[in-house]
Amino acid sequence: MNVRRYQARDMREAMRLVREHQGPDAVILSSRRVDGMLEVVAGTEVGAGAGPASASLALESTSPASTPALSIPVDPELAAMRRELCDLRSLLVQQQALSERDQWASRHPLAAEFVERLMKCGFNEKLARSLAGSIQESTPAEEAWSRLRTRLSAAIATAQPSVLERGGMLALVGSTGVGKTTTINRLALRQIRRMGPESISLVTLDRQRLGAYKQLQAFGQMAGIPVMLLESERDLVTLASRARDGNLILVDTEGRAARDVAERKLFAQVRQQIDLETWLVVPATHQASVLRQVLEAFQSCEPSALVLTKVDEAEQLGETLSVLLEQSLGLAFYSDGQRIDEDFHKADTAFLTRLALKEPASPARPEPQRPAAERTTNRAFEHAQVTRLPVTSQTRTEQESMVLESVVPFRKRVHAAY
Known part of the structure; x- marks a missing residue:
């Protein structure tokens, strides 16, 4: 705030001096009589009115004869008054915002109800107001909510990567403990069912977490697929040159904190x-x-798709979906449980939207009959798991400790599309 002190014969002359030097936005902070003259202290916000902009608080004395202004030490009382004025200004701005929100809600009661409902589900206010802003107040509430749900579902980006179909090298990246290794197992099982165990290899670069390689190794032994522990990223070049066309190589990586990823590009x-x-x-x-x-941090890894895990553990899935709607990466798969097969699904935005809105899901559609070739592959895979390893106490203990009983192919639950 720019604060100045003026001396004049009366208040009319003091007000004229204040307007001339600080403009019409100036505020009279105090006034008193000094040696027969009226001393007035006035102030304006920095950059407002006609007064000069100043980053520091200065008090200037101006006489009727237009004597040069002199800077004097800051008065503690004026400094306290300045803080009080700033607080008052902030309060008025908040009150004005609340007043505008109440006025909007009174003009659009249905939209305001939907905004409140979305925010209770974890969606941020900006997104909620954007979704509800297109609602016609004359539309029946149930129909309007259905349209809003459809619009929200359609806004979530999805991805249909071709790497699982054509083969190649696919690496999963992410923070520690997000479920990368489990997702590797799930993708591998899905690929085995479709293409057979000879079409896939598992690779891990995680040499920090003790159980990461053992978990992949146990799965590989049960499924009959190779598992390799590499020393560094450069070993991927040699591996890629030896891979057969159409073979899928799934790469598990070490979990990293966001700040570490930003410093080193994986x-x-x-x-x-x-x-x-x-x-x-x-x-x-x-x-x-x-x-x-x-x-933001993992953009340095140039990801092409997202996998969303632990959906069943989220208290407010709307908060997560709000963030996903802010970026362009498409969602490829999501998981909502610990079971390797039954709890891993292709991206279904309609189901996720209903889940985020805490609405009951519609009855699932009957699962289509699997092709004969896939059923044959499944039976062969089940038989392979029974005969692959000799049943010993050590094997049984390792399998039980790894909690891999759900690696046996189950019928996959199908979420209905809405």
Whole structure:
């Protein structure tokens, strides 16, 4: 605030001096009689009115004869008054915003109801008002809500990557504990069912977490697929040159904090030499601010799709979907449980939207009959798991400790599309 002190014969002359030097927005802070003259202290916000902009608080004395202004030490009482005025200004701005919101709600009661409902589900206010802003107040409430739900579902980006069909090298990246290794197992099982165990290999670069390689190794032994522990990213170049056409290589990576990923670009040394696709694995349990930080940090890994895990553990899935709607990466798969097969699904935005809105899902459609070739592959895979390893106490203990009983192919639950 720019604060000045003026001396005049009366208040009319003092007001004239204040307007001339500080403009009509100036505020009279105090006035008193000094040696027969009226002393007035006035102030304006920095950059407002006609007064000069100043970053520091200065008090200037102006006489009727237009004597030069002199800077004097800051008066503690004026400084306290300045703080009170700033607080008052902030309060008035808040009150004005609340008043405008109430006025909007009174003019659009149905939209206001929907905004409140969305915010209770975790969606941020900006998104909620955007979704509800197109609602016609004359539309029946149930129909309007159905349209809003459809619009929200359609706004969530999805991805249909071709790497699972054509083969190649696919790496999963993400923070520690988000479910990368479990997702690798799930993708591998899906690929085995479709193409057979000879079409897939598992690779891990995670040499920090003790159980990561053992978990993949146990799965590989049960499924009859190779599992490799690599020393560094450069070993991927040699592996890619030896891979057969159409073979899918799934790469598990070490979990990293967002700040570490920003400092070191993963796969930067080998990306120009091999055809490598990366997917980012994120949990639905992250707070919005943390999820935004993770999405921004892992952009250096050039992910082409997202995998959303721990959907069943999210208290407010709307908070997660709000963040996903802010970025362009498409959702490829999501998981909503611990079972390797039954709780892993292709992206179904209609189902996720209903889940976020805390609405009951419609009855699932009957699962279509699997092709004969796929049924044959499933039977062969089940038989392979029974005969692959000799049943010993050590094997039984390892399998039980890894909780891999759901690796046996189950019938997959189908979420209905709305």
